[in-house]
Amino acid sequence: MNKKVRFFNLSLDKILSKDLSILDNARLRLLYYGLALAFFTLFVILADVLYQRHIILSITTGIMFLASAVLFKFLTYKPRWMLIAHLILIVATIVNIIDIFIAIQNVDVVTVEVIIMIMLFGFYMLGQKAGLIYSLLNVVPVLTLALLQYSNNYVPPFKPEKVDETTTIIAIAACFILIAFIHSHFYKAFIKTITQLKETSDKQSGLTAEFESAMEKAQKSSEAKSDFLSTMSHEIRTPLNAVIGMSNLLITGNPRPDQKENLEVLKFSAGNLLSIVNDVLDFNKIESGKLVFENIKFNMVELMQNICGGQMMTARTKGLLFKLDVDSILSRKVLFGDPTRITQIVFNLVSNALKFTADGNIWVKATCIEDRHNRVTVNFLVKDTGIGIEKDRLDIIFEPFIQESLSTTRQYGGTGLGLAIVKRLLELQGLKIKVNSQPGVGSEFSFNMEFPVSTEVFEPSDNQPQHATENDETLSAIRMLIAEDNPVNVMLMKKLLSKWSIVPSIAENGERAVELVQYGNFDIILMDLQMPVMNGFDAAKEIRKMADHQKSSIPIIALTASALFDIRERVQESGMNDYVSKPFKPNELFEKIKMLVAKSSTGKFKFSDTLVIPQ
Secondary structure (H helix, E strand, C coil): CCCCCCCCCCCCCCCCCCCCCHHHHHHHHHHHHHHHHHHHHHHHHHHHHHHCCCHHHHHHHHHHHHHHHHHHHHHHHCCCHHHHHHHHHHHHHHHHHHHHHHHCCCCCHHHHHHHHHHHHHHHHHHCHHHHHHHHHHHHHHHHHHHHHHHCCCCCCCCCCCCCCHHHHHHHHHHHHHHHHHHHHHHHHHHHHHHHHHHHHHHHHHHHHHHHHHHHHHHHHHHHHHHHHHHHHHHHHHHHHHHHHHHHHHHHCCCCCHHHHHHHHHHHHHHHHHHHHHHHHHHHHHHHCCCCCCCCEEECHHHHHHHHHHHHHHHHHHCCCEEEEEECHHHCCEEEEECHHHHHHHHHHHHHHHHHCCCCCEEEEEEEEEEECCCEEEEEEEEEECCCCCCHHHCCHHHCCCCCCCHHHHHHHCCCCCHHHHHHHHHHHCCCCCEEEEECCCEEEEEEEEEEEEEEEECCCCCCCCCCHHHCCCCCCCCCEEEECCCHHHHHHHHHHHHCCCCCCEEECCHHHHHHHHHHCCCCEEEECCCCCCCCHHHHHHHHHCCCCHHHHCCCEEEEECCCCCCHHHHHHHCCCCEEEECCCCHHHHHHHHHHHHHHHHHCCCCCCCCCCCCC
């Protein structure tokens, strides 16, 4: 109850509670007033039957009188209404059976009223099941007595007690009053409950409408955030593309040593800025739930070497010993999985190890811990001898935008998103990452991942990729169209393509690109996606609709700084063959151009399996 009740309490207000429902409080009121009325009525009837010297009726009435007094006191001290209701019905049932079989030996009006009152009280107070049980316990004996009397088979050894009309009138009046009180009291409670339910329903409808409105606003807010990030990504990546691209071009132009050093610093800083942008975009993509995992073939040894190749050079520059150990069991196996996300996870862990390790060692291991022929389980481990992490901070480091401490952020920099991305990527696959760390000694991150195994056997290729920036290979025979509205990017592309002996045609928007394709002949198109007049998606669709098969099948590479989540699907739906994200790597673009032009010339025209997703 909501109030502390003392033993000598007689107040109803102190036993009512706001924590109880309307019906339960109504039950407490019924017990309180019903027991009080029964106490005074039974007192009058007891005095009358004692005066008339009816022994059995005096005993049964006395029991009811004492029970009403004791239960009333119990109610006002310990208001356990369910227990009290059961006790009242048990006593009333026993007394009723004694009266009809022994004392009165008959079924009269008072008996019928008592049974009706017991039935109503049982159903209202204790529910359907209890009400039915107590009703049967009272109705069955009455019917049994009526049948016995009808067949003259009930002959008790003593005479029944006859009460005068005064006692009968008092009993009838008391029963009528109690029956009317029970009905009126619960009718009022039911009406109040229905009204309250209607009010609650109206409030719920209002809350539902507000919730739907809030959900709609949240959806719009999420879409606005995605659009904002896409726009900001485009606006940031576009100048970064020029900075990194021009840096690459200048570095390959045999600059003086001091100029080359300055250009390397410029390129490194632009790369760091791009890494921050990529982290924010990746985290937003993961949190939005729009990340889809691929299931393509790859070799673990080759993948780990590609991931750690550049990292080894960074470690060597810092004077660190970098050791990569991939289980030999995995060397000839072809696995199915998402190499892009594995790269992201391992790269972030290794980058962290490099960032927070000033001297010592870094170990990267991929160990096959279970080989079941058609499936393997690989344990990935990245260990360092860096600054380590305090035990009470191990959980915090996986929260977005948080590092081990503020001093760590100031000293080492970074967004604090790397480990958050790692954790989210693993959780989306139902995996967990384990951390062991000791301040001043180092840290160890590990996780297990299961892969299906292909029946193929991996054969390492002896052919090394050709790098256009490092040899004299040209693409002079290729007729190229570039659809790009940014003059800086146009200048950059012209300078880059001139190294491959390509002189491109330029279209300043998608509509102009469609016109040039209609009246010219091209081998490949580099298509920016966000352009005025007509965007790259619509331009690609228009080109694919052309009647001339040679024109409609021209390979198209989407070249954009956008970070839309569904970019792959949209590129594919619009009919483009491949996708390269700005800032792009010249060697990567070179290889894609060669590959698509070769496929187009042999008729093997399709959407590329090596589509690059913006990271």
